[in-house]
Amino acid sequence: MQGTVEQVLTTKRLVIGHVIMCRGCCCGDVNKGKPEFPVDWLKMEWKRRGLLKNIQLTISGCLGPCDLSNVASISDAAGSVWLGNIRHQWQYDALLDWASESKAAEVLLPLPREFDELRFDPFRPAARALVQASISEVTL
Numbered sequence: 001m002q003g004t005v006e007q008v009l010t011t012k013r014l015v016i017g018h019v020i021m022c023r024g025c026c027c028g029d030v031n032k033g034k035p036e037f038p039v040d041w042l043k044m045e046w047k048r049r050g051l052l053k054n055i056q057l058t059i060s061g062c063l064g065p066c067d068l069s070n071v072a073s074i075s076d077a078a079g080s081v082w083l084g085n086i087r088h089q090w091q092y093d094a095l096l097d098w099a100s101e102s103k104a105a106e107v108l109l110p111l112p113r114e115f116d117e118l119r120f121d122p123f124r125p126a127a128r129a130l131v132q133a134s135i136s137e138v139t140l
């Protein structure tokens with residue numbers, strides 16, 4: 001979205017970040033040959049570690065890029081990172097550890113390097129270029 005609009009509303013539920021994990025039509029659907037997504041386990045661990053009031057966890061419907069299931073979008077005040085092809089339990093374990101460390105630091109820390117190969121950009125290059133150009137204009 002372009003342009004700056006003054007924030008009018010406020011919320012009492014401020015967080016340091018937001019993790020959206022897709023469990024839509026494809027992600028986690030083992031009947032479609034997709035990797036399992038341990039939704040109940042992740043929600044339970046997120047709660048057990050006291051992450052909820054610090055890092056919002058949302059299990060969502062389809063986020064769009066089904067071909068890269070399982071998909072996650074992680075955002076904070078600085079922007080968002082998208083991950084796809086999450087397929088191993090150790091990746092969910094690493095995500096939980098990262099979230100716990102981020103909670104302690106009171107800011108979303110850089111994701112572990114193991115997630116580098118899972119990153120992708122869901123936005124069209126031309127749209128991203130236009131956004132970058134408009135940001136450059138504003139900062140000049």
Ligand code: FES
Pocket residue numbers: 022023024025026027061062063064065066067069070071
């Ligand atoms: S079902 Fe996850 S991106 Fe579509």
